Amino acid sequence: MEEVELENIELPHAESRKHSLGAAFESRLNTETLVPAARSRVENHGTVARKDQNRTPSQKVGDAVRHAKGKGSEDPGAASRQGPELNEPQKVSSQEPQRRAVASSMPARETNFHPHALPAKVRQERFSQCLHGDALVDVDVLARLVWIWGVPEDAAVARALTWKLLCGYLPEDRALWESTLAAKRTEYRNRVRELYVNPQEEEGVEMARNDPALEDDHPLSTAANSRWAQYFKDSAIRETINRDVKRTQPELDGFRPLEERLARILFVYARQRPKLSYKQGMNELGAVMLQVFHDGRGVPQSASSADSAADDAEADAFFCLEHILEEYARFFGDESAIQHEIDEFSQLLLFRDKPLSDHFARLKLDARFYYLRWLRLWLTQDFDMAGAVLIWDFLLSTSPTARVRWMRFLGLAFLQQKRTQLLRSDLSVCMKLLLHSGSGRADAFRLLRDAELLQCAPPDRSRGALAYR
């Protein structure tokens, strides 16, 4: 009990944010000094913890304070290294206990590394090894490598492959990939053929079913099993879908040829779940998935294989969209689930940043106006494709149940980034700030880092959630 409290003590280092690894990434500090020091922190982290067990609570507090002031402590690792430029690793280590809380929220493996401790090259190597090298892809390791830093390899093929593995679409055993893919793709094609109902008999195309009910079928029929009635219902759904698809990703020119495919994916999904059907917002999720898989389909050998590769990408995108929406579909239809999530987020905001929460309450700016969109769309509309893809890397690398929890912290981080502006704005300006910021990849990375800090940072409601700023 006491150890937990120790770890959550707010250490008086107002500028420690400056010294975090994220800031180092941004300001491109000398990584040669920083990285070995960071690695030594990870190695020594175990020893620091073991040492602490024998000390009384007051001694531990004293240690922590001394640690923060950089005066050195009985820690053998810190004592051997002195100097101003190496004060940063010590500050980093004071955050290690907190980071341990984060690491434990990820799947535990015996390969117990933390992605922040790895330099970029090492991470890339391990990623390539994991993805392309082994016979059995360790998805947990893959998830850990992709967490926050994104897919290391810049190739679109790598990202598409990673996402398929993280969604559980591809099995871990590399030998089974071909058969699984072939089976799934045929399944999708059959479903498309089944669902595109044409109530008219066409010359040359046999009606597979000689249903006696069909004899009485007519266009104005309102009967439940009428193909005509189904056809008109489908037309209505398809019209809604097409309207939304035409407005999806307007800035992305590369998406326009994919509109028809996205419409098909969404239609098949809607018909499979007649209760939920298609809801606005699913088009954005599907668009990102489809775009990434389409880009990652590799170099086509010929015109016909290009078509089939695109069809395969469409089938894969469908199943992965289905996987995401398994957990997220309730936020499109179930009012109680939506309200629960909004309440949770409002609670988090109130608990972590009371001034901002009060400001919003005064403006009558309910979390529903902005948070619901972030939650449903995975922040897709608030970042351009490059940024959105980084956020998706992060969210896909967490488990499906954890995703919803992380979304709250992403939302909180988003608010924290614009905190000063929000606090002095009225309702209309606030809404404008919270909508469609169109930020890029760097902003997305900053957002993820902030969310991680928030997840383990202690609460200090009076100064905003990111008290280090």
Next chain:
Amino acid sequence: MVLVLAIGDLNVPYGAAALPEKFQRMLVPGKIQYVFVTGNLNTREVEEFFVSLGAEVFITRGDLDVTQEYPDRLVVSIAGVSLGLIHGHQLIPYSDSHAAIALKRDMGVDVLITGFQPECKITQPEDGGLLVCPGSATGTNNTYFPSSGIPSFVLMDLQGSRIVTYTYMLIHDDVKVERIVYDKSVRTIPT
């Protein structure tokens, strides 16, 4: 796939109170693309009802219509099929089919839609095409014929050279649908 509704002789409100309820429930917006009303609505409200179906409406003047604005006859080309519309009280002798065939040749259409007759009839003359009479949608009589008492209308599905016709009749409060497929072996005479 184009759905064309042929309907007429409702005689609302002078002959009947309203379209039968079962027909009203079937005629909902969004399904039909074209409506051909042979005439004898009698008033504007009926025209507004057809317009509310969201389709393109063509109306010709019947002998009991209040508005004088509707044309006498119409020729419209839809999906490669030319359809002619006329109320039918202009055809003398009234019940003679040859007069209708002659008019069809005169107008140069593939399908001629006429009203004025109380029964719902679809015939195919020897030189191709179709003669469609949707009967009375409310089962009322007209100035000459006694009423058959059977409300009816016709729905056509134009598929290129095939025309699938659905005849809807309200017999003893039951909607009976008959589906017949015709091939329009076309020989239209240029006007």
